Amino acid sequence: MSIVIVGGGVIGCSIAYNLAKLGTKDVTIVEKDIPNHGTSTRSASRFRVHFWTEENVRFATESRRIFLNLASATKWNPIISIGGYLWLLPNEKHLKAFEKANQMWARLGVAGTFFSPEETREQYPYLNTDGFVQAFFGPQDGSLHHDYVTYGYYMASKAMGVRCVEHAEATKITLEDGKVTGVETDQGPVKGEKVILAAGAWTADLARTVGIELPMEPVKKEILITEPFRFFLEPFIVDNGTSGYFGQTLRGEILGGIDVPVEKGLRPLNTSILCAKEWAKTVTRVVPAMKYARAFRGWSGYFDPTSDGSHILGSDPEWPRGLHVAAGFGGHGFLMAPLTGEVMARYVAFEEIPELMEPFLPTRFKEGRLVNETLVVG
Amino acid sequence: MIDRRRKVSKVEICGEKVSFYFDGKRVDGHEGEPMAAALYADGISFLSRSVRYYRPRGIFDLHPSCRSSLVNFNGAPGVNPSEATCREGVKVTGETGGVPLMVKLFSSMLNASFQHTRLVRSKLIWSAVRHLVKNNANNPAPVFQSTDEVLASASPTTTLDMDVLVIGAGIAGLEAACEASRNRLKVVVIDDQPRAGGELRFDALTPLGLQDEGQVIVRNLLKRIESYRVQLLLRTAVIGFYEDGLMAYRSDEPLGGKLCKLNAKAIVIATGKVDIPSIFVNNDLPGIISSSMALRLLNEYEISPGERGIIIGATDQGYRVASQLRRHGINLKIVDRKVRAHTEYRNLVNDVDLILGIESVRARGKHSVEGIFLTRDGKVSELPADFVVSSSLQSADIRLPAQANVEIAYFDGLGHAPVHNAFMETNVTNVFVAGGVTGSPFEALHLLEGRIAGLTAVLSLGSKDAEAQREQNVKEYKRKLQEMGVRQTKDEMFRAFDGGARKERTVSESPSWYSDNLDGMQFVCFCEDVLVKDLAHVIRKVGFQNLEMIKRCTSICMGHCQGRLCLVNAALTASIIANSDPNVVGLTRQRPPTRPVPLRVLAAM
Numbered sequence: 001m002s003i004v005i006v007g008g009g010v011i012g013c014s015i016a017y018n019l020a021k022l023g024t025k026d027v028t029i030v031e032k033d034i035p036n037h038g039t040s041t042r043s044a045s046r047f048r049v050h051f052w053t054e055e056n057v058r059f060a061t062e063s064r065r066i067f068l069n070l071a072s073a074t075k076w077n078p079i080i081s082i083g084g085y086l087w088l089l090p091n092e093k094h095l096k097a098f099e100k101a102n103q104m105w106a107r108l109g110v111a112g113t114f115f116s117p118e119e120t121r122e123q124y125p126y127l128n129t130d131g132f133v134q135a136f137f138g139p140q141d142g143s144l145h146h147d148y149v150t151y152g153y154y155m156a157s158k159a160m161g162v163r164c165v166e167h168a169e170a171t172k173i174t175l176e177d178g179k180v181t182g183v184e185t186d187q188g189p190v191k192g193e194k195v196i197l198a199a200g201a202w203t204a205d206l207a208r209t210v211g212i213e214l215p216m217e218p219v220k221k222e223i224l225i226t227e228p229f230r231f232f233l234e235p236f237i238v239d240n241g242t243s244g245y246f247g248q249t250l251r252g253e254i255l256g257g258i259d260v261p262v263e264k265g266l267r268p269l270n271t272s273i274l275c276a277k278e279w280a281k282t283v284t285r286v287v288p289a290m291k292y293a294r295a296f297r298g299w300s301g302y303f304d305p306t307s308d309g310s311h312i313l314g315s316d317p318e319w320p321r322g323l324h325v326a327a328g329f330g331g332h333g334f335l336m337a338p339l340t341g342e343v344m345a346r347y348v349a350f351e352e353i354p355e356l357m358e359p360f361l362p363t364r365f366k367e368g369r370l371v372n373e374t375l376v377v378g
Numbered sequence: 379m380i381d382r383r384r385k386v387s388k389v390e391i392c393g394e395k396v397s398f399y400f401d402g403k404r405v406d407g408h409e410g411e412p413m414a415a416a417l418y419a420d421g422i423s424f425l426s427r428s429v430r431y432y433r434p435r436g437i438f439d440l441h442p443s444c445r446s447s448l449v450n451f452n453g454a455p456g457v458n459p460s461e462a463t464c465r466e467g468v469k470v471t472g473e474t475g476g477v478p479l480m481v482k483l484f485s486s487m488l489n490a491s492f493q494h495t496r497l498v499r500s501k502l503i504w505s506a507v508r509h510l511v512k513n514n515a516n517n518p519a520p521v522f523q524s525t526d527e528v529l530a531s532a533s534p535t536t537t538l539d540m541d542v543l544v545i546g547a548g549i550a551g552l553e554a555a556c557e558a559s560r561n562r563l564k565v566v567v568i569d570d571q572p573r574a575g576g577e578l579r580f581d582a583l584t585p586l587g588l589q590d591e592g593q594v595i596v597r598n599l600l601k602r603i604e605s606y607r608v609q610l611l612l613r614t615a616v617i618g619f620y621e622d623g624l625m626a627y628r629s630d631e632p633l634g635g636k637l638c639k640l641n642a643k644a645i646v647i648a649t650g651k652v653d654i655p656s657i658f659v660n661n662d663l664p665g666i667i668s669s670s671m672a673l674r675l676l677n678e679y680e681i682s683p684g685e686r687g688i689i690i691g692a693t694d695q696g697y698r699v700a701s702q703l704r705r706h707g708i709n710l711k712i713v714d715r716k717v718r719a720h721t722e723y724r725n726l727v728n729d730v731d732l733i734l735g736i737e738s739v740r741a742r743g744k745h746s747v748e749g750i751f752l753t754r755d756g757k758v759s760e761l762p763a764d765f766v767v768s769s770s771l772q773s774a775d776i777r778l779p780a781q782a783n784v785e786i787a788y789f790d791g792l793g794h795a796p797v798h799n800a801f802m803e804t805n806v807t808n809v810f811v812a813g814g815v816t817g818s819p820f821e822a823l824h825l826l827e828g829r830i831a832g833l834t835a836v837l838s839l840g841s842k843d844a845e846a847q848r849e850q851n852v853k854e855y856k857r858k859l860q861e862m863g864v865r866q867t868k869d870e871m872f873r874a875f876d877g878g879a880r881k882e883r884t885v886s887e888s889p890s891w892y893s894d895n896l897d898g899m900q901f902v903c904f905c906e907d908v909l910v911k912d913l914a915h916v917i918r919k920v921g922f923q924n925l926e927m928i929k930r931c932t933s934i935c936m937g938h939c940q941g942r943l944c945l946v947n948a949a950l951t952a953s954i955i956a957n958s959d960p961n962v963v964g965l966t967r968q969r970p971p972t973r974p975v976p977l978r979v980l981a982a983m
Contacts, residue, residue, distance in 0.1 A: 034924050036927070036930070041930065071504070075499065077504065079508075080508075081512075126520075147931070151920075151930075155921075228517040229517050230513075230520070232519075232520060250508070251515065252512075268621070271620060271969065273620045273622050273623060273639075273980075276980050277983045280981040284977050289520040289521055289522045291977060292976065292978070294974030294975060294976050295971065295974060295975050295976075295980060296940070296971075297970065297971065298969060299967075
């Protein structure tokens with residue numbers, strides 16, 4: 001069985017790795033630039049298990065378990081650091097929502113703790129405690145080195161015989177008798193009996209070439225980073241009031257982003273002074289010591305959110321046979337990647353539907369089984 | 379006690395005498411003079427320790443963008459002593475103490491192969507190692523207490539409208555400004571240095587193909603600039619091409635300053651060249667300085683770089699520096715790997731020892747450079763020195779054109795440079811280049827390029843009058859290229875602009891390369907302590923050849939200077955190790971800001 005994976009990001013590489021591990025011989029990744037380029041490398045490199053929907057919590061929790069053992073699997077240390085997430089809740093409405101969710105999280109074994117502003121100050125003396133009623137701490141969440149995760153999957157799958165065609169942009173899915181035969185690229189055709197679209201924000205355009213409308217639209221997001229400081233900021237801070245978020249990397253830089261109004265679509269990947277300003281305002285308010293930090297640089301990448309905020313995995317019986325999608329993660333692709341690779345590989349190789357994957361099938365949109373996920377950061 | 383100040387003092391350049399304190403020791407300087415210069419004059423070159431290996435570090439280049447060593451200024455961390463000027467009573471703290479034991483034991487592990495060493499693959503060991511990683515990096519502590527007294531104001535953003543923006547007040551930029559202004563356009567020239575004139579403002583030599591000394595050429599240009607009423611903004615850095623505008627940042631005080639939004643119809647980028655550090659063992663020792671720093675100390679601040687120096691690179695620039703240092707009786711030797719050194723400036727310094735055909739250089743010294751070991755014909759000899767000028771490679775400062783999406787490519791004889799045509803146009807509409815940034819070697823060419831870029835800007839904004847003038851200048855430019863022996867090199871560039879086929883090439887050696895192995899402490903990047911062997915590991919063991927991928931594994935170009943010093947060295951070194959075309963290895967993506975901007979300044983916008 002020959003399989004073509006469109007997209008050499010973390011999702012594509014993770015699927016390729018897992019397919020190869022299941023013994024699939026003929027796997028080709030088609031990447032329009034170089035591996036780990038489009039969106040994966042622009043990640044904020046954080047993972048968490050706290051989502052609004054049970055399906056996503058369970059998916060992320062299992063993904064996290066795989067992350068913790070990833071170093072021995074891929075031989076690349078993902079530089080895991082479990083410092084927790086600290087959500088600053090600006091009003092009672094946010095607090096209520098988190099209290100309700102925490103009951104579900106407790107049931108799933110990933111409960112967090114609430115801190116009053118006083119308790120927060122005691123724990124994190126550098127935080128300005130004005131501006132939030134309670135803080136929610138999720139101790140299971142953390143960070144890792146996104147590049148090493150993707151390169152780990154990429155290099156390990158290459159070692160198992162996966163091919164990667166670089167600098168080949170897939171332009172069209174090719175069909176014959178209602179069955180996929182591969183993809184057309186600007187470097188010529190790449191043949192395969194099965195095609196997996198793992199092209200992040202570029203997925204919807206590609207699906208459209210065979211008349212499939214996926215309910216997703218790319219949005220540009222920006223990340224900023226400061227000069228490095230001696231390590232002091234253990235948790236990742238999310239300021240729910242402004243949607244600003246930031247944390248400290250192991251190298252010492254403060255890294256984060258904030259939502260600013262932006263036109264949808266694949267807009268040029270540059271950065272804006274507006275985002276820098278809004279982020280600086282949030283960071284300097286929440287951690288006043290950061291007034292004296294200097295911004296080093298920023299970059300941008302695409303989110304690919306779906307209409308219900310959850311990812312799309314698998315295929316639809318009405319689609320051409322052999323066509324699969326693994327996209328629409330809306331900013332959570334990196335943390336969902338390990339499990340996505342496992343379930344997609346089993347789905348494609350053995351045509352079985354693992355339990356954790358079932359809620360995310362593309363058929364959910366027409367069947368009205370949406371997985372409404374609104375706890376989206378950055 | 380060392381005093382490197384020359385006895386005459388140019389009061390018109392430097393202001394009143396002031397004293398400040400470095401680690402409790404009184405240092406005399408002048409108002410307006412960079413702190414790094416005053417410290418150097420007092421024999422203080424070891425200012426801080428590096429981030430990974432805690433190596434002694436000093437100032438490599440006196441440029442405000444060169445952040446190879448940072449100090450604490452009245453409680454504010456991370457201040458660049460090349461950017462901060464001397465002020466009365468200021469307390470500066472460096473970091474010149476010993477190295478913690480844990481670092482000595484542990485730091486050698488923290489190299490590029492770190493992510494797949496067996497040790498850190500174990501979950502248990504990793505959690506212990508993680509603590510060492512986060513606590514061992516030599517970064518400054520954040521300022522938790524209120525230090526309002528050290529803070530200057532963070533002013534709101536202003537907006538500046540103009541027809542033509544010229545980035546860089548070197549001779550090319552000033553020429554471009556004159557031409558555009560003469561054709562009745564509103565022109566603003568921006569430069570991050572304290573004075574206009576670029577590198578030639580502290581060059582007492584007559585550049586090849588021109589009639590006057592560098593300083594005189596600059597003086598005459600400045601007079602013309604003044605008569606045309608061109609607006610000149612100094613100590614202001616254009617920090618980046620953002621989606622919502624082009625921004626400049628001016629900081630008079632550490633952690634203060636203001637941003638300015640620039641609305642320009644056409645942009646001439648004339649950011650000149652950067653001195654690229656030569657690569658040899660211990661090339662990061664304090665006292666190893668750029669050629670530009672040597673001339674700037676000597677001619678701008680009347681400070682002698684030392685008594686006995688070694689110049690690495692028998693290049694045009696090497697000889698220019700040597701001839702000016704010789705006028706002040708400084709003892710010099712020039713060394714080069716080449717067996718024959720051909721330079722137009724050779725006859726300027728007939729009394730300087732020239733040691734050619736060497737195999738490698740290794741610097742010696744505990745806290746600053748004390749000499750070098752030379753290997754020649756397999757034999758090692760030692761040359762004592764109290765300073766070393768690293769001037770074997772100058773390369774175009776391509777960070778801003780790259781940010782503006784101008785295509786950058788590698789050309790033999792020019793290095794990495796923005797692709798342009800003889801009208802100085804680039805692939806980006808209304809963005810033009812001129813001077814050193816185009817890769818051209820001689821000042822006589824830079825002047826003409828500035829003139830042509832200025833006229834092209836005029837033409838692009840709709841005035842037809844400049845057509846004949848430009849034609850005449852382009853003709854003169856092509857004649858000059860021929861005369862100076864760079865016609866072929868530049869023609870390849872012009873053909874590339876027109877979409878001609880690109881020549882495939884490999885580079886076998888880099889002009890900055892002065893080592894005979896890959897295993898020692900040869901630093902490619904000073905900010906992040908990246909060694910040649912780290913690059914070699916990623917290229918040979920991991921198998922990555924693309925500079926973006928190498929960057930992600932080594933953190934090259936991610937430090938304080940944003941790749942100003944390491945980008946070209948990393949690209950060339952990677953091309954040589956991988957035996958690959960520099961245009962395939964590529965460069966890293968350039969991202970704003972080019973100069974770090976305090977969050978309080980951004981927040982105050």
